[in-house]
Amino acid sequence: MRLSHLSLTYFRNYARLELNLPPGVIVLYGNNAQGKTSLLEAVYYLATSRALHATSDRQLINWLAKDDPIPHARLVGEAETQQGKKRIELTLLTEKTARGSRLKKEIRINGISRRVMDLLGHMTVVLFLPQDLALVEGSPSLRRRYLNITLCQTDPDYCRAVNQYEKVLSQRNALLRQFQEQGGRGDRSLLTFWDEQLAQHGATVVAGRYRFIRELEREAREIQRDLSGEHETLRLRYQPGFDAAAATDGQMSFDVADMGVSTLPQLPPKEITKRFVAALHACVSRDIARGMTTIGPQRDELRLLVNGHDLGLYGSRGQNRTGVLALKLAELAWMREKTGEWPILLLDEVAAELDHYRRSYLLERIGQAEQVILTTTEPDLLPAETLVDATRWRVTDGTIDTALAS
Numbered sequence: 304m305r306l307s308h309l310s311l312t313y314f315r316n317y318a319r320l321e322l323n324l325p326p327g328v329i330v331l332y333g334n335n336a337q338g339k340t341s342l343l344e345a346v347y348y349l350a351t352s353r354a355l356h357a358t359s360d361r362q363l364i365n366w367l368a369k370d371d372p373i374p375h376a377r378l379v380g381e382a383e384t385q386q387g388k389k390r391i392e393l394t395l396l397t398e399k400t401a402r403g404s405r406l407k408k409e410i411r412i413n414g415i416s417r418r419v420m421d422l423l424g425h426m427t428v429v430l431f432l433p434q435d436l437a438l439v440e441g442s443p444s445l446r447r448r449y450l451n452i453t454l455c456q457t458d459p460d461y462c463r464a465v466n467q468y469e470k471v472l473s474q475r476n477a478l479l480r481q482f483q484e485q486g487g488r489g490d491r492s493l494l495t496f497w498d499e500q501l502a503q504h505g506a507t508v509v510a511g512r513y514r515f516i517r518e519l520e521r522e523a524r525e526i527q528r529d530l531s532g533e534h535e536t537l538r539l540r541y542q543p544g545f546d547a548a549a550a551t552d553g554q555m556s557f558d559v560a561d562m563g564v565s566t567l568p569q570l571p572p573k574e575i576t577k578r579f580v581a582a583l584h585a586c587v588s589r590d591i592a593r594g595m596t597t598i599g600p601q602r603d604e605l606r607l608l609v610n611g612h613d614l615g616l617y618g619s620r621g622q623n624r625t626g627v628l629a630l631k632l633a634e635l636a637w638m639r640e641k642t643g644e645w646p647i648l649l650l651d652e653v654a655a656e657l658d659h660y661r662r663s664y665l666l667e668r669i670g671q672a673e674q675v676i677l678t679t680t681e682p683d684l685l686p687a688e689t690l691v692d693a694t695r696w697r698v699t700d701g702t703i704d705t706a707l708a709s
C-alpha cells in the first residue's frame with residue numbers, strides 16, 4: 304500500500320501543504336525543527352487517529368489557527384491499496400463550550416462520514432521512532448498502547464472490544480467509588496451488569512493480545528537471532544492482569560512460548576468470560592476498598608526477555624535497541640501476513656539512532672516495501688543502495704521542496 308497524495312491544513316507547523324508522493328523510498332531531510340517528524344505524524348494520524356507518543360490531539364493544530372473562531376486542522380490522504388483507492392479525510396475541531404473548549408474529530412472515508420474507530424485498518428502503517436526505546440524501558444501503559452494500536456489496525460473485533468472495555472471499565476469504576484464513599488454499603492447487585500459486560504469485552508481483548516504476542520514472538524525471535532549473531536534469544540512474556548488460564552486471583556503470569564504453562568489458547572471465549580466474571584466477584588470487596596477495578600487487561604504487562612533476562616531491568620542500551628528493532632520488524636512481518644500487503648513504513652531518524660549494522664539490516668529487510676518515508680538530518684549517513692533510487696525532498700520551516708533533487 305502507498306500514500307499517493309497528502310494535503311494538510313494547519314497541522315503542526317504546516318499551515319498548508321499539497322503533496323504528491325511517489326512509490327519507493329522518500330527521504331525527507333533538513334535541519335532540526337523544520338517539520339520532518341510532523342509529516343510522518345500526519346501520515347500516522349491518518350492511519351490511526353493517534354498522535355505520536357503522549358501528545359494530545361490539541362497540540363496537532365497549528366498555533367496560527369489558535370485565534371480562529373473555530374480552530375481546526377485538516378488532513379486528507381489518498382492511498383492506493385489492494386482493496387482499491389482510499390480517501391481519508393480527518394478534521395480536528397476545537398469547539399467552544401460553556402466550560403472552555405472541546406476537541407472533536409470528524410472522519411470521512413471515501414466521502415462517507417465514519418466513527419473514529421472505523422478509521423483503523425484502511426491505511427496501515429508501521430512507525431519506527433527513536434522514542435521506541437521506551438517500549439522496553441518505559442512504563443507498562445506504553446506497551447499496552449502499542450498492543451492496542453497494532454492490533455486495532457488489523458482486527459476490528461479487537462478494536463471494538465477494547466473501546467467498549469474502556470467505557471465499561473470507567474462506568475464500573477465510578478460505581479465502585481460510590482460504594483467506597485458510602486463505606487462499602489449499597490446494592491452490590493448493581494455491579495452485575497457491568498461485570499458481565501466487562502468480562503465479555505475483556506475476554507476478546509485478552510484472547511487477541513495473547514494470540515498477537517505469540518505470533519509476534521515467533522517473528523521477533525528469529526530477527527533478534529540474526530541481529531545478535533545467533534547469541535541472543537528473545538522472548539515476549541505476556542503477564543495478563545487477569546489470567547484466565549491460571550487461578551481466579553488474576554495475578555499469575557505465564558510465558559507465551561511455554562504452551563505447557565497456559566491453557567488460554569484452548570479456552571473458548573465463553574469460558575474466559577465466565578472465569579472473568581467469577582474473578583470480578585471474588586475481588587469485589589478489594590475493588591470497593593480501592594475504588595477501582597483491580598483485575599483485567601488495563602493491568603496487562605508485556606516484558607521482553609533476552610536469554611531469560613528481562614531487558615527492561617537488565618538490558619544494555621545496545622541490547623534494548625536490538626530488542627526494539629526486532630519487535631518493530633516483527634510487527635511489520637506480522638502485519639504483512641495479516642493484511643497481505645506491505646504497510647506504509649515511516650522511519651524517523653533511524654540513521655542517527657542505529658549503528659551501521661542494524662541500520663543496514665533494517666533497510667535491507669524493508670527494501671521491497673511499496674513505500675518508505677524516512678527522515679534524517681544527515682542523508683549521507685544512509686547507505687548508498689537506499690539513496691540511489693530514492694526521492695529526496697528538503698524540509699524547511701513547514702514547507703517541502705519537491706523541486707530540489709538533492
Ligand SMILES: Nc1ncnc2c1ncn2[C@@H]1O[C@H](COP(=O)(O)OP(=O)(O)O)[C@@H](O)[C@H]1O
Pocket residue numbers: 314315316317333334335336337338339340341342362363364365366367698
Ligand atoms: N501545533 C503546532 N503549531 C505550529 N508549530 C508546531 C506545532 N507543534 C509543533 N510545532 C513546531 O513544529 C516544528 C517542527 O517539528 P518537527 O516536525 O518535530 O521537526 P523535525 O522533525 O524536522 O526536527 C518545531 O519547531 C515545533 O516546535
Ligand SMILES: [Mg+2]
Pocket residue numbers: 336339340341651678
Ligand atoms: Mg524530528
